Amino acid sequence: MNYLFELTAKEKSRQKNTLNLIASENYPSPKVLQLLGEIWSNKYGEGYPSKRYYAGNQNTDLLESFVQQKALQVFDKTGSYGVNVQTLSGSPANQIVFLTILQPNDVVLSPQLASGGHLTHMHTVSSFSKFFQPHQYTAKQNEDGSFEIDFEALKEQIVKLKPKLLIVGFSAYPKKYEFAEICRFAHQYNVFVLADVAHINGLIAAGLHDSPFKEGDDGADFVSMTTHKTIRGPRGAILFAKNYIPDFAKVYLDILPLDAKGQPVTSLIEAVNRTLFPGGYGGPHFNKIAAIGQCLLEVLGEDQYPDEIDFVTYSQNILRTNKILEQSLQKGGLVPVSPTENHLCLMKLPENKDSLEIQKKLEEIGIITNRNTFPNDTKTAYRPGGMRFGTAALASRGLSDQQAEQIGRIITDLIFDRKSKDDLAKEVRDIEQSLNWWY
Numbered sequence: 414m415n416y417l418f419e420l421t422a423k424e425k426s427r428q429k430n431t432l433n434l435i436a437s438e439n440y441p442s443p444k445v446l447q448l449l450g451e452i453w454s455n456k457y458g459e460g461y462p463s464k465r466y467y468a469g470n471q472n473t474d475l476l477e478s479f480v481q482q483k484a485l486q487v488f489d490k491t492g493s494y495g496v497n498v499q500t501l502s503g504s505p506a507n508q509i510v511f512l513t514i515l516q517p518n519d520v521v522l523s524p525q526l527a528s529g530g531h532l533t534h535m536h537t538v539s540s541f542s543k544f545f546q547p548h549q550y551t552a553k554q555n556e557d558g559s560f561e562i563d564f565e566a567l568k569e570q571i572v573k574l575k576p577k578l579l580i581v582g583f584s585a586y587p588k589k590y591e592f593a594e595i596c597r598f599a600h601q602y603n604v605f606v607l608a609d610v611a612h613i614n615g616l617i618a619a620g621l622h623d624s625p626f627k628e629g630d631d632g633a634d635f636v637s638m639t640t641h642k643t644i645r646g647p648r649g650a651i652l653f654a655k656n657y658i659p660d661f662a663k664v665y666l667d668i669l670p671l672d673a674k675g676q677p678v679t680s681l682i683e684a685v686n687r688t689l690f691p692g693g694y695g696g697p698h699f700n701k702i703a704a705i706g707q708c709l710l711e712v713l714g715e716d717q718y719p720d721e722i723d724f725v726t727y728s729q730n731i732l733r734t735n736k737i738l739e740q741s742l743q744k745g746g747l748v749p750v751s752p753t754e755n756h757l758c759l760m761k762l763p764e765n766k767d768s769l770e771i772q773k774k775l776e777e778i779g780i781i782t783n784r785n786t787f788p789n790d791t792k793t794a795y796r797p798g799g800m801r802f803g804t805a806a807l808a809s810r811g812l813s814d815q816q817a818e819q820i821g822r823i824i825t826d827l828i829f830d831r832k833s834k835d836d837l838a839k840e841v842r843d844i845e846q847s848l849n850w851w852y
């Protein structure tokens with residue numbers, strides 16, 4: 414066995430023998446992984462179905478069209494969106510939106526990192542801030558101490574800053590939120606809206622969270638999503654855009670890319686497609702596209718995850734076990750930044766605890782987590798004051814309610830030195846060995 418295969422075996426064993434509470438990871442079905450390794454990877458196909466630059470694309474054309482159709486079937490009940498399945502991951506999907514509609518120095522308004530946003534939302538350290546002007550909106554503290562995005566203050570910022578683009582969507586935001594009102598407001602001021610639902614797309618697909626796919630001004634103009642979190646597919650992304658030019662956007666027609674005949678595009682999705690190819694990318698990764706198709710089939714119930722639990726029940730299991738985990742962590746002494754309403758919980762650590770140390774100690778007993786900042790966190794980005802947890806991955810392995818409760822207790826027993834590391838590691842081992850393992 415060469416080194417690469419040895420390492421692969423080690424990584425498989427690491428994943429099997431630990432409890433993964435990282436809210437942005439999951440265990441896709443073996444069929445998803447199988448398709449990633451299939452012969453699709455051998456084929457080049459620059460362009461789009463029926464318009465490729467190389468021969469031999471009859472099957473890839475069928476594949477890409479099929480996956481596009483399934484993506485629309487899962488997410489768009491309005492018939493107002495088109496889709497591109499070629500973006501390589503969540504970050505490049507967002508970047509394609511920037512390149513489609515922004516000009517140098519345009520203003521972009523996006524959620525602050527500490528308020529739950531993502532680096533690729535044009536955080537100030539983003540390389541894109543060289544070309545555009547990023548501004549951030551934030552969460553406010555409620556009387557009960559919890560935090561939530563201040564949508565009224567955001568509206569004032571829209572009026573004052575006149576951004577070209579507003580990004581709505583989060584990486585570490587435990588609350589539910591709605592899209593229609595802020596989309597309508599932004600559109601009144603000629604602002605494009607990108608909804609980045611990388612984290613919550615599985616909940617949206619299951620009907621357990623509001624959707625940004627809406628008709629007219631109530632809907633986001635662009636929707637980006639990763640495919641490897643709650644939707645339980647391969648690492649990758651899907652990018653949707655309206656299949657027409659909204660009225661407010663007609664003033665921007667001259668900045669959108671031209672179509673292949675040199676004429677103005679007639680939809681935002683056409684503008685996205687031209688920006689991606691020939692504007693920025695080479696050939697699509699058809700193995701990834703095939704694997705995305707498999708997870709969409711599982712969402713639709715046209716194929717099944719190995720536990721044969723339907724996707725809505727799986728998503729309900731995530732919400733329930735995550736809430737139980739949060740309650741258990743709270744009982745053990747941690748404080749939620751805001752009570753969770755989705756697949757993740759964000760907890761504050763006591764002032765005298767170091768999140769990096771705790772993350773390491775948890776890893777030593779077999780619990781995999783990540784440290785996280787939160788609104789008004791006084792600590793540094795590398796050693797922030799909080800931790801983020803989520804149960805999407807463990808729900809795929811059949812985590813029970815009682816185990817979710819127990820894991821919360823183990824974590825807080827470790828943080829507050831209530832039991833020995835050896836005893837806690839043994840408890841972790843017992844849980845992890847009782848869980849399903851599909852590979």
Ligand code: PLP
Binds near residue numbers: 611
């Ligand atoms: N957008 C959000 C909201 C995310 O949480 C993430 C990743 O965690 C991304 C974009 C980036 O996705 P990727 O890591 O696939 O580039």
